[in-house]
Amino acid sequence: MDSGRSGDSTVITMPESKSTGKGKAPAVVLTTSKAAPPPPGRWKKGVAIFDFVLRLGAIGAALGATAAMGTTDQTLPFVTQFFQFQAEYDDFPVFVFFVIANAITSAYLVLSLPVAIVCIIRPHAAGPRLLLLICDTVITGLTIGAAAAAASIVYLAHYGNPSANWLAICQQYGDFCKGTSGAVVGSFIAAFILMCLIMLSGIALGRN
Template identity: 80%
Template sequence: MDSGRRDDSTVITMPESKSNGKGKAPAVAMATTKAAPGGWKKGVSIFDFILRLSAIGAALGATATMGTTDETLPFFTQFFQFQAEYDDFEVFLFFVVANGITSAYLVLSLPFAIVCIVRPHAVGPRLLLLIFDTVIMALTIGAAAAAASIVYLAHNGNPNANWLPICQQFGDFCQSTSAAVVSSFIAAFLLMFLVVLSGFALRRN
């Protein structure tokens, strides 16, 4: 009876030592699986930072191009001078202000983007960027769309309203305004991509 009990105890202790050895392997596997999402989110945050720098360039380019647009025709008299400036159109003035706000916001958002790089799992900064990116994206798209309608009228006019196209006379003015609108749409597209990227990163949390 005693020898049988000793044999049973020996049989019981051996599986315990094996189970303890096997119990360490899942812990290592869990550690590696937890480390993987952090690296992925850090890569997303770095890409987000690069996109913000690109959007700053596009928004600043749109603001500067439209804000410096003016053209004076070479033929004028003592009393009449044919000149076109961006602030002659309220829509273009709104365009400059809106893209200026977009540029300032994108510059101010860079520290939050850096925080997301340092702390990829942080939800607060990412959620804050998502909300403000959406608002600024709507502002930029609205300004670009409104300016695009005026640029279209400048190129093609409106025969029903007897509005003649002016781009045949003010060619440089129309080229500058068109370039500014295209640059603003690029900034809006980058902001849209930033919103999608932030939403996807938050969903993965």
Template identity: 60%
Template sequence: MDSSKSSGAAGETAINIPESNSAKHKIAHAATKAAVAAAAHPPPQGGWKRGVAIFDFILRICALAAALAATATMGTTDQQLPFFTQFFQFQASYDDLPAFTFFVVANAIASGYLVLSLPFSIVAIVRTHAAGIKLLLIIFDTVLVAFTTAAASAAAAIVYLAHNGNSNTNWFAICQQFNDFCQRVSGAVVASFIAAVILVFLVVLSAVALRRH
């Protein structure tokens, strides 16, 4: 008796119940709905926009450093040359030339604007979909590009005359005498052009970010 029960228990096999057609249909329908939803609502591109905003912030700091260097270098440029006695001297200063004065004012304004734009750039990092802030920045960046480029170009023309002179108008080169003066104003002009180029990159970067918005 016991042996027959044990043999019957040993001979039991598991019975696999195949899935019904309705269950398979439901699974396929759910997978189709998920695929359609994913295609209709692609994942947000916040990471790309946040990376662009961070790069914009870094470029603004670089432009600020260049504009401040140009302002400080040109604004502190002054050299005196003794002639015969200590009471009779030749002096060269940035405020002797209107182009250099305009250069200092323009780069000081650019520096102030870049400082004020940093909080807006931080907001653009936090809120990647804030198109209004990006549009405001690109407008003022474009104005500053023209302003800074005009000041740097005017100063570059004076620096060229200081180095080479102009024989047709009897303008003599003064850099052989005022060597330190010419080196400082030349460095200031280079720094201002660097700031202008960075501002151009900021305009292009903001335009691309708005185009992809």
């Protein structure tokens, strides 16, 4: 009995029988085959597509936060001879920084879309993925810093600080506080999506 192995197939040939039977004993061929492995890089392409979709969501969140804060203002219905009670975002330097930072985040995310498309087309390319990882990390720090700074001012607007005799203003400027609070929430959502993008890039590079 001779056995040979070629690739994923095993062939076993039975020798001819010497008995006084009619004809010859047929050769017995046993073939075993393995399931074809999935094409390499398919999961990386899926990660790249998910990355692209997340970037679209982050753009919406960052743009929404920028627009909400940049258009927030409220004027109270009563005035005095010398004062008109009005609150605008540019009355607070922290809110101005918030608008600028989230506008930069939005612009960066839009500009990163072509690089994300390259990662979809060439999922094994490490250069574009590394570039996104570095830039995403920098932008995430900027977005979190702006959101945290604005959140501290929004907190003071809602609750004040009795120790420093800072009064809460949200009882008078309710619409202004709602607008700024919504903008801060949108910015934190954008920051969270950016952190997810960083993790995706790390996973893709770690298995490169």
